[in-house]
């Protein structure tokens with residue numbers, strides 16, 4: 295079989311634990327036999343981040359900016375327990391995802407991978423719903439305090455020019471709790487641009503919701519920026535027959551439940567945190583969620599939504615066969631290959647990426663699945679090992695590639 299040639303490399307970010315193990319298997323079994331794979335490899339495994347004082351993460355993110363398409367394995371974000379587990383760590387290194395996100399200035403798009411075997415808990419959801427979550431500010435960067443006597447609170451901004459703006463917040467007759475939130479115009483604009491670009495790219499309607507009837511200034515600011523950014527995309531939206539739809543968050547919640555799915559729902563930071571967990575649970579499992587970080591200038595980083603699956607890794611180290619679900623990792627690779635194919639105009643690479651997804655879904659639909667899915671399927675299906683599942687996918691992929 296002649297292998298598919300690539301023109302420009304994909305930025306490959308390797309990771310940790312069980313996902314690192316599966317990463318290798320996916321490459322060896324599902325990609326390398328078919329594609330003359332070109333990657334710029336960065337080892338983001340915890341030990342190499344430590345050895346390079348985390349410069350490898352920054353280099354990988356910059357490479358993603360340069361080449362435009364990256365694929366990332368799950369990585370350990372060290373905490374106190376990990377510092378004990380890896381005594382060689384010289385620092386509690388920051389989350390690589392956070393570092394990459396701030397360099398690419400992107401928005402995270404998450405969406406479920408749909409199969410016939412796993413039915414969403416909401417019957418009318420026939421197509422995936424993607425959540426686009428703003429990843430900066432609001433309550434995540436809020437300042438909070440408690441006061442315990444009557445008094446009055448003011449909010450003061452001191453401008454770099456020496457200006458001074460003070461607004462009264464509330465007069466209070468007893469103990470009270472306070473919070474100040476902020477967001478940056480530049481960040482909201484990037485968020486809006488990423489959402490419109492993603493909608494155009496994936497040819498789906500974009501919904502956006504806030505509570506601007508109550509939060510007229512704060513949420514109104516978000517709404518206005520989205521409207522301004524939409525003006526620049528309106529022609530493209532019209533040409534593709536796409537809609538941009540703004541509604542209140544509570545109205546959106548009701549409409550989403552009644553919908554068939556198939557659109558992108560842009561959410562402010564907190565709304566996106568909650569809604570993406572609701573959506574992923576209704577559709578099934580974290581191992582069946584794709585995740586893509588998209589920058590406002592159209593750079594892509596594909597990953598799985600789950601972590602390094604530590605519990606399974608410990609079993610693997612004990613020599614046990616694990617039934618870890620590789621679906622989201624396979625889709626991350628498939629997404630990156632298809633994006634590369636589109637940018638470099640390589641149709642056979644694009645159809646290969648599609649076939650990776652198709653053979654995975656068809657294996658699941660025919661009852662070959664890992665334990666997590668078997669238990670969700672509601673049928674008496676035995677879960678198989680990750681290796682057996684990947685071997686089954688390979689068989690189907692080979693048939694499709696003939």
Ligand code: NAP
Pocket residue numbers: 367368369370371372391580581597598599600601602603604605606617618619620666
């Ligand atoms: P996790 O790795 O997502 O795993 C949590 C549990 O979810 C697993 O124990 C497993 O349940 C189930 N699960 C997740 N993915 C699965 C898969 N592909 N197949 C089957 N079951 C799966 O989350 P965590 O245990 O909280 O975090 C582990 C490490 O991952 C942490 O060090 C964290 O820093 C890191 N993390 C990285 C990322 C990222 O890089 N994107 C994201 C989140 C967490 P059962 O054990 O019940 O089978």
Ligand code: MG
Pocket residue numbers: 567568571
């Ligand atoms: Mg959350």
